[in-house]
Every structure is written in C-alpha cells, then in structure tokens.
Amino acid sequence: MKLRRVVVDASRCDGCGICLKVCHSPEECIGCLACYWACPREARIIEEIEADVEPIKIWVDGVEFEAPSGVTVAEALKTLGYGFKEPGRGEPSLACGTGGCWSCALLIDGELERSCITPIRDGMRIETSVEGATPLRIIHGPEPHPVGGKATPWWGTRRRRYVEAAIWAAGCNLRCPQCQNYHVTYDNYSPALTPQEAAREVAHCVRRYRTGGAAISGGEPTLNRRWLTEFFEELTGLVGEDVRRHLDSNGTLLTPDYVDDLVEAGCNNIGVEPKAVRVETYMGITGLRDREKASRYLENAWRAIEYIDAEYRGEVYLGVGLIYNRSLITLDEIAEAGSRIAAINPELQVTVLDYYPTFRRLDLRRPSVEEMLKVKENLEAEGLKCVIVQTARGHIGPN
Secondary structure: OEEEEEEEOOOOOOOOOHHHHHOOOOOOOOOOOHHHHHOOOOOEEEEEEEOOOOEEEEEEOOEEEEEEOOOEHHHHHHHOOOOOEOOOOOOOEOOOOOOOOOOOEEEEOOEEEEOOOOEOOOOOEEEOOOOOOOOOEEEEEEEEEOOOOOOOOHHHOOOOOOOEEEEEEOOOOOOOOOOOOHHHHOOOOOOEEOHHHHHHHHHHHHHHHOOOEEEEEEOOHHHOHHHHHHHHHHHHHHHOOOOEEEEEEOOOOOOHHHHHHHHHHOOOEEEEEEEOOOHHHHHHHHOOOOHHHHHHHHHHHHHHHHHHHHHHOOOOEEEEEEEEOOOOOOHHHHHHHHHHHHHHOOOOEEEEEEOOOOOOOOOOOOOOHHHHHHHHHHHHHOOOOEEEEEEOOEEEOOO
C-alpha cells in the first residue's frame, strides 16, 4: 500500500517546536500532514512509500470492517468507501485537514474527535452520524479590538477605545504562504469550545470593554457550519440587537443558503475577502495548487459579495477585503478588483491589507505608506466611495 510519511529537512529546521505541538501521533507518522502545513520554514517533506500494512478490525456504524493500520481515521474510512462531504454544508468534511476546525469530527469510541489527525486503532468504534453531538472548534481570544475587521463600519472606529470583542477560529481551507495569522490557523492542540461557550466568552468581553461589536475571524470561521450558526444564535441572544455581530471570511464557502442561515442566526456584519480577481494571482496568494478549486473558491467569494449586497443591503453591513504587496499582486489588478466592486455597489466598504513578511514569506517587504495611498487612489479612481488601507502607521479611511 502506498503511504504518506513526513520527514524533517534538518537544514531548514530552526527548532521552533510547532511540529511537536500539532502532531497527534508522535510514536508513528500517520501522514496527516498537520506538521507539514504548520511548519513556517518548510522543513517538513512529504515522502510516499510502499509498505505492507497490517490490517486491523474496526467497527463503523456498528458494522465490522478490516482497515489499514498506520493511517488516520479519515484515510481508513476513505479506503472503505466513506465519502466526506464538501466543506461548508454542515456535515462531516475534510475542510482544513489540519485539525483546527473540527469539521471532520466523528464519534470515535463514544467521543467526538477529529478524523483527519486521529490515528486508526485496532478495535476502534466509529459512528459517522454526529447530528446529536454538540460541535466543537478551537478558538483564540476573545480580545478587545481597537480597529475591527473588513465589515466593521469605518465611521464607528474612532468613537470608542475598543470597537469589537473578537475571537479567531483555527483551521483554514487555504494555504497562504504568507499567512498573517498562522499561529491561529494551524493550531490543533488548544482546547476546543462549544459555540455556546465561545459566545458566552465573547459576550463577557463585550460587556467588560463596552464594545459596539462582536466579531469572529480566523483562520476561516465558515468551515464548521453547525458551529458557526449556533455561535451567532447564542451570541445574538446574549448581546442583543444593539451590538453588531460580525463575521470576517475568505468567502470561499459562503453559498446563498449559508449566508441566509447566518443572517437568520443573527449575523449582521459580513466581511468577504476575495483577495484578487485573477486565478493565477489568487493561487499565488492562497497557496492552492489545484487550479479548478482555486477558480471555484475565487468565484464563490465574488458571488457571495454580489448576493449579500443584492439580498441584504440595508440589513447586513458588507465589507470587501483585498490585499496588496507588490510581490503578490499588481496595481493594475487592484484597479480591476475595484472596477468589479464598483459594478456591484460603489458605496461598499473596501479594506486593503498591506501584507507583510511572515510565516513562509519572510522575503516579502511590507508596502510603504506611500504605496498603500497609491492603492487607495487607484481604487477611488474606479468609483469606490469608501476605501480604507491598512498601513504601518495605522488605517487610513475615506476622509
């Protein structure tokens, strides 16, 4: 049987130790790739080997099967024909593949556990129906935030010291080599919370710091649909209608029915970050290697912007996120993105992040304030009325 294994390139390793934290099978590599994706120095290398695999017995939904040993629960189930669903549909899916989002969680020996990083064991009992189980998710925060996110109304950011109480969800379906928040994105070892627990912590932060909004960002919050909709339902009940309930997302999974569910659950600020307009640029920014998937994700994000504006204008405050670094995207493409946004609604709030060197792209040079002002000028030349650019000296808004 062909197996994936991860080995260390000692010449690249700087001893940061993140690989040890994310590994859930330290005795034997099971090829889950959590350490491979989390390593900031690309010191982990995937090898494919041919090996004789000892079969083991497992029970899936009460039926006995033989499965290969030395792999993850998810891989073992796939050899038996079990099909994980597409991410964002609310059913078990291999959404992040690194263990942070808990979207792949199944009942394993009676406990909810992630199938993507859990090693298969002889005698294991797996139940694939999790409808009765409370969803879980790894969360960082809450923390009071002085600026907010892509859908934080720009005109409200100077009225308070802190504008939002924010949390960040682990796990992402993108693989951005310059991930600006990789310590959250690839965290699969922190304790997981129920949506109700997370909402209570956020609500406490709202009251303590008297913020006008509550927000969830990531990573990518939309990967675990059940968790996210239950979070907004609980949060809305705790903070009331006067506090904004804000989602920042890459938009890749925000189908119309998903947006409808979130709005019904109480989410009334949504930031969508398509990042770019051209597939090649998007692949370079996101690290996606599958062009078909990259194209689908990019168009999903743009369609989400169109849908939210068309169906919820006046009810949901919508913000659009772009990124700029001259090593990743050109000013011409920024202008092209501005034209596409202006065609949807020139009044939409547009926030451009100045991507700086981090994670695997330490070679990047952070854009200067002057560069970001040029980005702002280009977008406004396309007819956009509300452009904010992040700079090393702070955010610069419409006025």
